[in-house]
Amino acid sequence: MSLPPLPTSLKPFLKPYLPSNSNDNHITLTYAQSLDSRIALKRGLQTKISHLETKTMTHYIRSKHQAILVGINTVLVDDPKLNCRYNDEDNLNLNGIRPIIIDPSNKWNYDDSQLSKICEKGEGISPFILIDESITDPKNSNKLKEQGGKYISLPLLKNRKNNWEIIIKKLNELGINSIMIEGGSTIINEILEYPKKIYDVLIITIAPIFLGKEGVEVSPNKQIEFSNVNWWTGIQDSVMCCTPKE
Structure with missing residues (x-):
């Protein structure tokens, strides 16, 4: 299914919150949620929340x-394609997204x-x-390698408190500097609660729906304040962009 056109007002709205160059050191944390801060009806259940625009x-x-x-x-539940289907003169990364x-x-x-x-195609x-x-x-290492991907071994299970610094450092060493983090809830909450500021920008899409108490919640265990807050409203959803306070 082809994507509908991007609303013209979104580009200037988003511009201050996005990297000006794809090689910039920049981490965007972004996700779609319900009015009650849920991202899925139940754990393990794929739930469509946001509007097509x-x-x-x-x-x-x-x-x-x-x-x-x-x-x-997220991968096991949604089986996402994780590609980029937007392409115009403003695309900073014509080679696609890793x-x-x-x-x-x-x-x-x-x-x-x-x-x-889709990588085969x-x-x-x-x-x-x-x-x-x-x-x-690791599983399927031959096919992954043939398609240009790879497994990267890191000490992820020994000390989870330091995981994100280890992960970001390794990706930077591989030349990956601008990263868009999309979820799921465990990762989003971990990053929001992390002792050090891992992300530069938070972009939340809020849909006019309640998913209920059984829904998968994004809600950090501490108070977090933001600055540079702006809102955009479309046909259905509202989008909030902001930056974490130091």
Whole structure:
């Protein structure tokens, strides 16, 4: 399905919050949620929340970054394509976007994924999969390598408190500087609560729906304040952009 056009007012609205160059050191944390701060009806259940025009916005934001990062639960539940389907003269990353998958226990069967299939067609970029250093024989390593992706071993299970600094440092060493982090809830909450500021910008799409108490919640365990707050409202959704206070 093709994406609808990006609303013209979104480009100037988003511009102050996006990297001016895809090589800039810049991390965007972004996700879509309900009015009650849920991102899914239940854990393990794929839930569509946002309107098509904000889906186009998501692909536009992807076009400004070198990589998109998600956790293993998002991949197992949604089987996302993790590619960028937005392309115009403002696209900073004409080579596409590199998926980064956090999969410490090597649960994902990459061969059977949508991402693997679209990479075979040249419609996406094969991922870098971050696994724990204890995994000696990762799944599907040959096909991943053939498509240009790879497994990256890091000490992810020993001391989770330092995981994000280790991950970001390693990606920077690989030349990946602008990263769009999309979820799921565990990753979003971890980053929001992290003792050091990991992200530069927060972009939240808010849909006019309640998902209820059984929904998967994004809600950090501490108070967090933001500055440079701006709002955009479309056909259905509202979008909030802001930066964390130092």
